[in-house]
Amino acid sequence: MGEEEVKRAFCEMCHSRCRVVVHSKDGRLAKIEEDPSYPLVDAVFPPTRACLRLKAVKEEFYHPDRLKFPLKRIGEKGEGKWEQISWPKALDEIAERLKNIKGKYGAEAVAATGGTGHTHEQFLTRFLNLFGSPNFVGASTICSAPFVTTSLATFGWSLRHRIQLSLEKKASTRCVLIVGQNPQESYPRIWKSLRDAKEKGVKIIVIDPRETQTTELAELWLQIRPGTDTALLMAMINVVIQEDLYDKKFVEKWCYGFDKLAERVREYPPERIAKITWLTAEKIKEAAKMFALNGPGVSISGMGLEHQQNGLEGIQAELILAAILGYIDVDGGMYLPGPSKCITEREMELSDILPPEQKNKQLGADRFKLIAWPGNDLFEDKRVWGKKCGRQRTIVLAHAPTMYRAILTDKPYPVKALITQASNPMLTQANVKIVYKALKNLELYVVCDYWLTPSAEIADYVLPIASWLERPYLSTGLAYDNWTVCGEQALPAIMPGEYEHWTDYEFCRGLGVRLGQEEYWPWKNLEEVYDYQLKPIGITFKDFMAKGGYDFPPNEYRKHEKIGFGTPTGKVELYSTILEKLGYDPLPSYEESFENPVSTPDLAKEYPFMLITGGRFMPMYHSEKRQVDSLRSKHPHPLVQIHPETAARLEIGDGDWVWIETTRGRIRMKCKYFDGLDPIVVHAEHGWWFPELPGEEPWLFGVWESNINVLIDDDPDVCTKRGGGWPLKTALCKIYKVKQY
């Protein structure tokens, strides 16, 4: 009988990153509790112990469908025929095939996809940089990179990112502006701090076309027309300037381009913008004044903004609004943290080793420059902070839609191999019909996952990856922030004869060593890697854990007074010289989206409803958890929210299955009556597949049934100009009842 072990691990199932205490016996999970020794133990709502996903962790970990050993395809792609193979043999074969592809087409013919930061993707980018490929694509193009890169261009470092954000308990924040986010479903830590703030009397303004738990908390809710946030934020800047409400001292001394900004926002009077946004001029003025007169304030934006075709301009406007009010790097305002003292995730990526001629080949970077190498090479973060901000894998991305087209057309050059890590492109990438054809067209497709997903079903190799419970954890502020936190490995990743999971690090190192990169992979396991990363603060991983396993340096404000801002002008760039150099408009401006009743009125006659998607919903996390019975039973079906008046007009009952159709295809979901939307707007859930259906083609676990990304366009012509994100918040659709017999 083995000993009971108790470890403090980091739950990585969502961005709250709770530290938990894991009890095990004989290597088997016994129970999980929240970690009372961790300073952020009270920071999430519901508390960690009440988290539904955490409660289901045993069921998920020991689920009979979880991948146990590496698989190699033996039938046709998608036929569902596999043979078990050992890890070393799988890596030998994959490495050999990658070497051949590189020899024939160049290193850039090998690409990789990443997800939402569930694992150590910095090692995959390290592998790619050493291999010579600039082509890592991922969800970050539509999540996080727009905010971080716009922040970098404006301030020279990223403002504290929403992943790390909670409103400081003792801070003097008096107003919070939330643009397109419902943290109750997406960020339990922000949600908890928002509720606490509300109790303290902090004013909350929410911009969102949908009524949510967050809009219910708000003093002021601006129920906006989807996709018009940029126009609204520009009108709010207009009010702040016209009514002389901005922080003149800060603007004069620390901002660049105020006059040009003032001239630009004259084009955005509230009276004109009211018509565009479906708001009233009075409400726009009220919001602007509330945010300006109740300083210091914090503005938080989410997917609602990042998913818009005009979203990067909107983020720029949001940041400018906070800046001219003097809310940057002050107590109660928006914090500029700077880097961790340890070796960061960004440094582990070895970005500088990628030769310039390979960087220049990054797919889509000639057009979508801000979230790619051309933008990154202009950021001056290192000059002021001594390090680069953000992970390459989250902010220096190749353009996914361009990559899938390159796989299909060999233009601008062939892409023949793809490694998918912590992502599931058949669910998470827009325009799934193209993604599917591209994945089938690859010479080599390798998927690292916990499950056979619809993407894995068309792979050549599927590798069972260790989960957060089976690997130690270290984060140096994800290379955006200055804190460092650790967690222990709680369970063995290998149970002989039962399962053999390898960490993503072991996978990347295994490939690297086989491809001549030995000298760059000296650490045999993650603990050795973490010893190396912690070296600058003179401590080992074990000792750091023994001391608590966290370091949260106290906030230090107004650092610009000593070091300036890390931008080319050394100031907050209201008028961005970096955007100008990249050939973009240096100031924000609003444009109608590619498809809506205003820009395409003829199309709107046939497809009269405005479709938005991407809103988070518990207990799912993107395309995950559908096979975990206790969670699925709480949310068994894909739902589309439709206003009852609209539904009645279409003779659709609450709970009826309906078709949602765009010019790109149709899928079906269950109608959920919801009167918190304008009657012409519908909101459909994302990430739906059905692991209970067969995996082999044509089923692919029902990936074509209710997958909203079948309906979303990803044509480079409709992607965000600066960053290449695909528009998830502005499509036109029709809705009709599924015929039942």
Ligand code: SF4
């Ligand atoms: S899934 Fe639950 S326990 Fe895990 S990080 Fe998120 S809120 Fe915390």
